[in-house]
Amino acid sequence: MSSSGQLKRLFQLLVSNLLTVVAVPLAAAALLKAAELGPDELLGRVRALRPMHMFLATFVPAAASIVYLKLRPRTVYMLDYACFRPPPNCRVPFAAFQEHARVWPGFDERSVRFMTRLLERSGLGEETCLPSAQHYIPPSRDLESSRAEAELIIFSAIDDLLAKTGVSPQEIDILVVNCSLFAPTPSFADMVVNRYGLRPDVRNVHLAGMGCSAGLISVGLARNLLQVAPKGSKALVVSTETITPNYYMGKERAMLLPNCLFRMGGAAVLLSTSGANARFRLARVVRTLTGGKDGAYRCVYQEEDDRGNVGINLSKDLMSVAGDALKANITAMGPLVLPASEQLLFAASFIARRVVNRGVKPYIPDFRTAFEHFCIHAGGRAVIDELQRSLTLSDEQVEASRMTLHRFGNTSSSSLWYELAYVEAKGRMRRGDRVWMIGFGSGFKCNSAAWECIRPPPANGGAGGPWATCAHRYPVEIPDVLKH
Template structure:
């Protein structure tokens, strides 16, 4: 990325300083003018005498109306929502699948996975950005793996991932299961009866009046949808309400055994993982404040609706088809999402430049190059869904982010693979494990999912973690790792 010359950087810094502090720039002269005007009235005794001539009713209205307006505003504004803490599933070494193991198991699938498919998967793994320590659920370690992907095995994956993660979360927060008022869980491809939230309620003996929702079929962006839903419920709930958000993808029953290349991609990219977050509308013990959630849905367009599609191939094998136009559709969804997020988070200087660019393009019939807002002025950390190397590359280019700003996403992909809706929490854990989070820092989470959706959330750090090792406890000392250029480009 080419940096502008020093003079241009200096002028831009002055411009931002002036525009971002425009209220102070205007307020100082106005206050001075008010003092000068007051001085013209004469000594304080004369000014007090003139105020005494004002009717009491007018003085009452002058004081009552602003106070009443402020009271109504404070009563009607939505409650603030906070993140008390979060936890991620800690993968065990016995679930690790090096590339050689993954390919060896794939070769044991019947003739459907021919040598051509194996070569394709080998090349894909080499370019994926995944490392040698990613993990698959126990059922995928059998030979052949597809024979053991039963519903009981899928429930076993939920037991392993979700319950161990919730145990960690309850231990970290000191909040008992009986204090949970709302449960929102998302798992796209595994929707058993009873549901995932029912399994959680049964395991931890939650109260009979707990509000519970299970979101399915929403893909990798479902984690932020769950956060948004929990926020909406918390904003109308009594103060002190707790909401539990659980994000995972149970991949045990979703091993594709066909030869369609577009449907082999999920086999190579998706790995076991999960996260749980405790939200509240009380700031007590909170570590982050949720500032904004912005959702963008492009499913009204046929190509966007079908770009991530569960279907059967010609042989009747079920899998997820990732369309070749996926990155283009994701880029368009991202543009729409940042257009909605920009006015909420960008400083005035960036919004003014964007507005001037928009007007110039309209006046000059599109001949003027559009201005891409610098979101680095609004956020200190970026958590981009670790859906794959191409996803991270595209967002880094579009948002003009540095390698360090996308480091958390690349390293989460390398260490854990694509863990679907929980990947953003692994990235946040990476930033904290590296000791980079500070009080007041702003975090932008960006997720993509089937439908097609682009969802984002803005957080503000209240208190960095005292012990931030989490899922990175055994590996953070080895990161970041160098990713060969063949993988990055």
């Protein structure tokens, strides 16, 4: 470690233990003073105090403590989570993707070559999956096929979660389902209520059109609903995206990229205000919306091309917009999670730039001091690259995101849970470890959630999860053409 690194480490230790550094000498001085006065004189001074002073000294702190305990938000815990594992027959190797694209008359050779180049540079592997309807020529995009995909993913994830937790469907008080691009009638929430026979008084919500960060929005909504529900209530959060009706069949380059990135996936999470048998504690949820700016609002936009084909248009300004949203989000998140030493360094840098010299390089807070694990939305290679650079993360710290993109592709709002499952499948989660989830979505949004591990998985943590059959093969080496 360099001398500057050693100085920074010493500064962090000093600031982090400032209370101890100040309290210990004060306590020692008080003890010395008490020993000097003697017990008789101390007792005499206490008796000399007025009754009103004694009352205030005991009542005010007690009353303040009671008010604080009554008004503070309830702690929300994650009991467990489960991710959908696509069946092998849904696998889409690169060669199959290219062959189907060439056979479909809606794509010309120029579009096929463009998608081939995108796929080769995407960071996806050969095992990502598309729903069965997308394996037909031409692909099926009807309502029945779309609903079949949604039911397969959602019911499989919920079945796994209920089996892991031993929770009965009748114990679920709140249900939040998110799927951005497919909102049938009845809603997905009604579909789950019907399948599992949930209670008639269950609070249920279906969020649509919220983009890839809707999973964290759903967690935030469930947390808020749990605050007003009876203590110990349980909230089921289900996150997915339906690929079947949203495969773009035109020739606009800006709308072809989602075809190469998005793959089938979903996750179910069980939250509660009771910590019994909980796996994680929810520490923070921070949401940032930049949709007030036209450029941000339209950078991920569902529309028709000039031939009437519906798709998602990704603006060339997407990374710039995402960077601005990230800056706003970490500005709000930083003071809530960073240790005092990092906040002091940031404040000193800010003051120096404003007062002394604008040429002073701004200090980028080191979020590695606040978190042990990072789950960055696997939206694409460029997204992961940019966040790794911005947050100065190591290759190991973004490994979960890169490997999730390689194995499962961009599964939209559920990708963060596949990444958390990767960390646990590799045996890296420890009690007390902190996890930062960062999601991006249309609108444009950047949302964060901070978790603290209460109970790590058993030694075979990957068993039964999405990485059960492949964790031993990861991490894989991604060729330079994909990383750069």
